[in-house]
Amino acid sequence: MKTVDLHTHSTASDGTFSPSELVDLAVKKGLSAIALTDHDTVDGLEEAIRHSEENYPDFEVVPGIEYSTVRNGKDVHIVGLYIDYKDEEYRAGLQEFIDSRTRRNRKICEKLTDAGMPVTYEELVEANPGAVITRAHFGRLLLAKGYVKSISEAFDRFIGDRxxxxxxxxxxxxxxxxxxxxxxxxVPILAHPVLYGLGKDAMDKLVHEMKDAGVVGIEALYATYTPQDERDMKGLAEKYDLLISGGSDFHGSNKPHIDLGTGTGRLSIQYDYLEKIKDYKNNSNR
Incomplete structure (x- = not known):
């Protein structure tokens, strides 16, 4: 049975595997395809696709992205699959998302410094050349500077939500x-909706709202979902006529309990799901 992973991250954002290393690992694990969906950037796609084409002609890298957005004051993530990442107009629009993240990161640096943990945005960039800086990078730097004893402590005490x-x-x-x-x-996909901690009615409202906005798929398969979570998300997919997508949300050692392709151990995403997404993509662009 051919399997895929449609939600992964590389060093272009907050993963610890380079785009090429990520492809190598996916092939080693027997996957037929991955989507590279780095946070608010497409900078790793060209390397991943080129490496795949040159070394693994039967393997597919789906060009993707994961947007970090805000709804009602809380984070909601949107994955895009099969994006035309070379389009100049698209890349220009994406730059505003990147600039927004930079402004946020500078403010976090100021707050950490005021709290007695001096951190500069410049040293973050220097330590992570070419990457879109995320809170995971802050966690590693706080650990390296001895301000915390683990990355999880950095999130729990200082930079996590609230x-x-x-x-x-x-x-x-x-x-x-x-x-x-x-x-x-x-192809816009609502990413890991179970992680938003919504009740049944609020979840239904979110999915309905995203469907009205143009979302065509939902991550009904995800690394940390329970069997009941999967059933609930597949039910919403059926209710709102959404494609089913899914992935491990692999970050390498930044999420050491999550493995590529299998998540926490039970995840398995059949190639059929990707075929349906490709069919939608091909038919919608005719």
Whole structure:
């Protein structure tokens, strides 16, 4: 049975495997395809696709991205699959998302410094050349400087949601991300909705709202879902006529309990799900 992983991260954002290393690992694990979905950047896609084409002609890298957006004051992530990442208009629009993240990161640096843990944005960039800086990078730097004893402590005490040095994202909405993905001829997917901690009615409202905004798929398969979570998400997919997607959300050693392709051990995403996404992509662009 052919399997895939449609949610992964590389060193272009906050993963610890380079795009090429990620492809090597996927092939080693017997996957038929991965989607590289780095946070708010497409910088790793060219390397991953080129490496795959040159070394593994039967393997597919799906060009993707994961947008970090805010809805009702809380994070909601939107994955885009099969985006035209080379389109100049799309890349120009994406730059505003990147600039927003930079502004947020500078504010986090200020808060950490005021809290007695001096950190500069410049040293973050120097330590992570070419990467889109995320809170995972802050965690590693705080650990390296001896301010915390683990990355999880950094999140639990300082930079996690609602912690003293947390800074919310600027008002970049899911609708804005969906619009960008559609303009890039991509397939917008609501990422890991179970992680948002919503009740049944609020979850239904979120999915309904995202469907109205243009989302065509939902991550009904995910590394940390329970069997009941999967059933619930597949039920919403059926209710709102959404494609089913899924992935491990692999980050390498930044999420050491999550493995590529299998998540925490039970994840398995059949190739059929990717075929249906490809069919939608091909038919919608005719």
């Amino acid at each position: 912690c003293p040095c947390y800074v919310p994202r600027e008002k970049i909405t899911p609708q804005m991300a969906i619009e960008q993905i559609l303009k890039a001829k991509g």
